[in-house]
Amino acid sequence: MSSENAAEPRRIEVGGDQSYPVLVGSSLLGELPGLLGEHVRKVLVVYPRALRTTGDAVREDLAASGYEAVAAEIPDAEEAKHIQVAAFCWGVLGQSDFTRSDAVVSVGGGAVSDLAGFVAASWLRGVKVVHVPTTLLGMVDAAVGGKTGINTAEGKNLVGAFHPPAGVVVDVDTLATLPRNELFTGMAEVVKAGFIADPAILDLLENNSLDDISDHGGAVLRELIERAIAVKASVVSEDLKETGRREILNYGHTLGHAIELAERYQWRHGAAVSVGMMFAAELSSLTRGLPDAVVDRQRDILRKLGLPLTYRADRWHQLLDSMKRDKKARGALLRFVVLDDLARPTTLEGPDPALLFAAFQEVAAEAPRGGAVQLG
Missing domain, CATH: 1.20.1090.10 (Dehydroquinate synthase-like - alpha domain)
Structure with missing residues (x-):
């Protein structure tokens, strides 16, 4: 399932009423304008404190492409998924006069795409969002599927909306700075995909060394990512709102x-x-x-x-x-x-x-x- 040409991104389509592509490859920031579309003028780039350098690079790249790019720096990890953080982002959107034809771009792990997706879903009853996941967990799970949400004191993701992105940019180069233990904790979602749908994933995990599995530039990790995304894309294409088959992802x-x-x-x-x-x-x-x-x-x-x-x-x-x-x-x-x-x-x-x-x-x-x- 690996891409035959490492220089070309693998395109995995997520079907349904609002279909969109997931692009997997290297050096993919140049793909963002095509996913945002020609009518978008303003873009809110949402990223956590820990990824300030990466977030700024994405914002500057979008600005160089002609967009009015605004930054919203949010807390790291699950601390981002609170109503107060969403309200902060809504404030930035309002103060910057974002309209329904503008967009949000998330840069970070699963918590960031959950939060940014919820902000996009709720602003003016829904604006476009594109996810740029930078963790393995974000790449194979949170950024794909259109689920958005924030946490409450009573539980995780109890407040949210289904809001499919316009696209997902999975740039495997961003995994280079990810600590190895965090890469392997994200691998739990890859294992899940293997047991519920694609046993070839399990063969790859069993038959390769930890060094090969964690090599962000290697064929093994690339194939694991592509296969896990393909499992989720297949399920979500049939059942966006978790009325049936999508439940298996739980x-x-x-x-x-x-x-x-x-x-x-x-x-x-x-x-x-x-x-x-x-x-x-x-x-x-x-x-x-x-x-x-x-x-x-x-x-x-x-x-x-x-x-x-x-x-x-x-x-x-x-x-x-x-x-x-x-x-x-x-x-x-x-x-x-x-x-x-x-x-x-x-x-x-x-x-x-x-x-x-x-x-x-x-x-x-x-x-x-x-x-x-x-x-x-």
Whole structure:
């Protein structure tokens, strides 16, 4: 699935009523004007403090292309996903007289595209947005699919909108400065894509060294990224608003989001999803007869990547309460994505609480001394 010519970007189409391309390659900033279109005059470039240099470079590049480019620097990571930060961005848009024909560009990880996408979706009831993800997690997950959202005290992504971007620019060169542990925490979403839809991803992870997997200029990482994006693009093309098949993308996320909330977002998303996938696999074994070999394979791959497999046992009731408020729940019924077998996901609704507890016991660990420890 890798591009035959490394100099040419791979174009992956996300279909649906509002189709758009995801471009994967190197040195792709020049693709932004084509994605923004000829009617856009003003562009708000949203980026986190940690990426000030990159954000400024994107803004300057757009200004050189003739746009009136305005910057909005926001907090790093999940601290960006608050209503106060969205209000700050709305203020910049208002003070700069942005109209419905103008656009927003996000530069950063998943939290940035979630926030910037929500700002674009809500400004004048929807303006164009283009995402430039700079983390592996952003590239394979958050920037693709049209989901936007912010967090509240009660949970993650409870406020948001479906707002497909006009395009996504996945420039693998931006991964060069990403710390290796952050690259591997983002790899949790790639693993997820392998287990729900594309087992070739798992073969690549098993048959290559960690050095090859993490080489931003290498063919292995490029193919992993392309395959994971292709899985999400295929699913989203069929079901933008998560009324059916798109739910499979939540494999590992119900417990994962609850862990993130319990840890006040001090755990990386991929680390929490890793534990969530192990929980979902154990629940699949108990309720759907998922073969032990598949559960073991998932554990082995996540362990190879250095991702966590367990979470503190004393938090179960807190996690259960959080999952009941999860946006995937339906009324009083909890819903989980589980596996009948490899690449055969399905939805489990209202499972017996005793089975949930039994599955959690398989991933439970003693509470760390001196408080929670951040992983990833």
